[in-house]
Amino acid sequence: MALAEFDLIHRFFTQKPLKNSVNQLGIGDDCALMEIPEGYQLAITTDTMVEDVHFFKGADPYYLGNKLLAVNLSDLASMGAKPVAVTLALTLAKVDEQWLAEFSKGFLSLAQKYQLDLIGGDTTRGALTLTVQALGLVPKNLAMKRSAAKVGDLIYVTGTIGDAGLGLKIKQGYQSENPELPLKQFNQPLPRIAEGLAIRNIANACIDISDGVAADLEHILEKSNVGASIDYAKLPLSVEVKNYIETTGDWQLPLVAGDDYQLCFTISPENAQHLSIKCQQIGIIEAKKNLRIQYKGEIILLDNYGYQHFS
Amino acid sequence: MALAEFDLIHRFFTQKPLKNSVNQLGIGDDCALMEIPEGYQLAITTDTMVEDVHFFKGADPYYLGNKLLAVNLSDLASMGAKPVAVTLALTLAKVDEQWLAEFSKGFLSLAQKYQLDLIGGDTTRGALTLTVQALGLVPKNLAMKRSAAKVGDLIYVTGTIGDAGLGLKIKQGYQSENPELPLKQFNQPLPRIAEGLAIRNIANACIDISDGVAADLEHILEKSNVGASIDYAKLPLSVEVKNYIETTGDWQLPLVAGDDYQLCFTISPENAQHLSIKCQQIGIIEAKKNLRIQYKGEIILLDNYGYQHFS
Numbered sequence: 001m002a003l004a005e006f007d008l009i010h011r012f013f014t015q016k017p018l019k020n021s022v023n024q025l026g027i028g029d030d031c032a033l034m035e036i037p038e039g040y041q042l043a044i045t046t047d048t049m050v051e052d053v054h055f056f057k058g059a060d061p062y063y064l065g066n067k068l069l070a071v072n073l074s075d076l077a078s079m080g081a082k083p084v085a086v087t088l089a090l091t092l093a094k095v096d097e098q099w100l101a102e103f104s105k106g107f108l109s110l111a112q113k114y115q116l117d118l119i120g121g122d123t124t125r126g127a128l129t130l131t132v133q134a135l136g137l138v139p140k141n142l143a144m145k146r147s148a149a150k151v152g153d154l155i156y157v158t159g160t161i162g163d164a165g166l167g168l169k170i171k172q173g174y175q176s177e178n179p180e181l182p183l184k185q186f187n188q189p190l191p192r193i194a195e196g197l198a199i200r201n202i203a204n205a206c207i208d209i210s211d212g213v214a215a216d217l218e219h220i221l222e223k224s225n226v227g228a229s230i231d232y233a234k235l236p237l238s239v240e241v242k243n244y245i246e247t248t249g250d251w252q253l254p255l256v257a258g259d260d261y262q263l264c265f266t267i268s269p270e271n272a273q274h275l276s277i278k279c280q281q282i283g284i285i286e287a288k289k290n291l292r293i294q295y296k297g298e299i300i301l302l303d304n305y306g307y308q309h310f311s
Numbered sequence: 312m313a314l315a316e317f318d319l320i321h322r323f324f325t326q327k328p329l330k331n332s333v334n335q336l337g338i339g340d341d342c343a344l345m346e347i348p349e350g351y352q353l354a355i356t357t358d359t360m361v362e363d364v365h366f367f368k369g370a371d372p373y374y375l376g377n378k379l380l381a382v383n384l385s386d387l388a389s390m391g392a393k394p395v396a397v398t399l400a401l402t403l404a405k406v407d408e409q410w411l412a413e414f415s416k417g418f419l420s421l422a423q424k425y426q427l428d429l430i431g432g433d434t435t436r437g438a439l440t441l442t443v444q445a446l447g448l449v450p451k452n453l454a455m456k457r458s459a460a461k462v463g464d465l466i467y468v469t470g471t472i473g474d475a476g477l478g479l480k481i482k483q484g485y486q487s488e489n490p491e492l493p494l495k496q497f498n499q500p501l502p503r504i505a506e507g508l509a510i511r512n513i514a515n516a517c518i519d520i521s522d523g524v525a526a527d528l529e530h531i532l533e534k535s536n537v538g539a540s541i542d543y544a545k546l547p548l549s550v551e552v553k554n555y556i557e558t559t560g561d562w563q564l565p566l567v568a569g570d571d572y573q574l575c576f577t578i579s580p581e582n583a584q585h586l587s588i589k590c591q592q593i594g595i596i597e598a599k600k601n602l603r604i605q606y607k608g609e610i611i612l613l614d615n616y617g618y619q620h621f622s
Binding site for chain 2: 024025028029030031032033034035036038041042043044045046047048049050051053075076078079081085087089091119120121122124125126127129131133136138140145146147206207208223
């Protein structure tokens with residue numbers, strides 16, 4: 001790109017001064033510099049979103065900027081890490097001022113909410129491809145790993161699930177009486193940062209629900225070398241999702257729909273008594289491998305490919 | 312992408328166990344985890360390479376993987392940071408086993424050379440777009456910033472410059488008697504990690520030469536609020552570049568050609584006596600703004616847009 005274009009882009013993303021004291025040097029040098037306080041580990045995650053793959057061509061740029069960051073922060077939340085910094089690699093087909101203004105507003109508004117700094121990035125020309133790397137802090141030995149589930153742990157999810165999936169169906173034409181909540185959940189998912197911080201002292205394994213609770217829970221089971229049973233009747237569903245299931249018969253939606261970015265975690269029964277966040281127990285970790293779902297008196301088995309068994 | 316494709320890709324990039332003790336958890340969870348030793352800062356940089364923009368369609372995938380990592384490590388080198396970890400966001404139009412095998416070999420061979428771990432990443436489908444984030448360690452207060460040049464500092468470069476630029480010209484059809492060195496410099500630039508570590512105690516400002524020594528030095532001048540004079544006759548040139556200039560008359564090549572990834576740094580005359588690396592003084596930092604180039608008795612001025620003045 002020409003220098004003038006770069007200047008334009010930098011203008012939209014300028015965030016000064018640095019908000020978070022761990023960040024010692026931001027955009028404008030060969031590297032950013034960060035200082036990690038003693039007793040903490042750095043958590044690092046990266047996610048890419050590609051036009052026509054992860055979002056529709058012509059998607060609202062404000063929501064896109066917001067969601068791109070939210071998806072990455074959600075990975076930090078699931079480890080119990082507090083976000084502190086982010087880098088953005090922006091590949092753009094063209095420099096569209098209006099688009100950039102909205103995209104950066106959506107991105108930076110979420111960054112502002114969590115007081116995190118945009119410390120670096122790269123801007124290149126090409127097919128619209130957005131890569132974020134998010135950096136967070138977690139006290140040593142408190143990070144919630146996928147491999148930490150133990151037999152007897154209770155399985156919980158935060159919030160309600162299936163709403164973002166219903167939002168997608170509404171965008172694709174499904175008529176809902178109350179589309180606002182599902183659409184908001186689809187367009188502007190909130191990373192469960194506060195929840196991750198609240199449970200990291202007492203929970204064992206944790207994952208964020210990006211691919212559907214069934215598939216994501218399977219990742220925990222695989223890494224922890226355990227199995228699980230979940231009770232469909234216990235899944236926390238919004239009124240809208242309940243109505244959708246009643247209308248369409250598509251009861252699998254809350255199990256297989258992704259993009260909710262709620263947390264799914266496992267915790268010992270003793271520690272579960274100390275839970276202070278809004279969450280719902282949906283099952284239990286068992287020694288017997290695989291994921292079993294109790295649904296209307298039947299037990300449904302999922303194979304290694306998660307929800308593919310359903311379709 | 313389908314799960315089987317992801318498995319394939321992961322197979323090529325598996326690096327086990329973690330080599331560097333600061334990396335506590337690598338690929339396979341929501342985040343990687345890293346522990347920064349006391350007294351150190353973390354240096355973070357990210358660069359994207361796009362097909363048809365940063366490399367030719369059909370470029371050799373081994374060299375591509377190698378260069379993608381080298382370009383990022385070069386940014387760490389210019390801060391005086393020691394690389395410890397890297398993440399890779401890979402957007403691929405299709406899953407081509409042969410291509411992936413070569414690309415990953417080129418990438419991992421350089422990672423292996425510096426004992427750094429691939430701790431995370433994302434794989435998506437789309438136009439070929441490659442983003443790396445590299446993480447390094449530098450003792451507190453030793454990072455060489457662009458803003459640290461002082462009036463009276465001597466300006467040095469490592470190695471020779473213009474070779475990668477000549478390599479590009481050879482790829483584009485220029486006939487050279489000895490094309491090996493320029494082509495190697497273009498295809499497989501080596502990040503100047505050892506040089507960065509060797510000078511961080513004594514140098515002030517430093518930058519890696521990615522856009523040509525004139526344009527890159529200008530970044531130092533701008534951030535440090537100073538000017539500089541360089542003496543063209545002192546530029547360290549290889550025999551091949553000298554022959555090229557003699558043959559073509561294109562004397563500007565070593566000033567404006569990028570991709571060399573040598574370091575350009577400033578250092579006080581006292582400290583310069585302690586330099587232990589192979590490097591060449593090319594000029595001096597002055598209070599008078601802008602970059603002046605002495606060439607055959609004339610003084611050539613560069614404006615803020617660096618080499619654009621030349622063309």
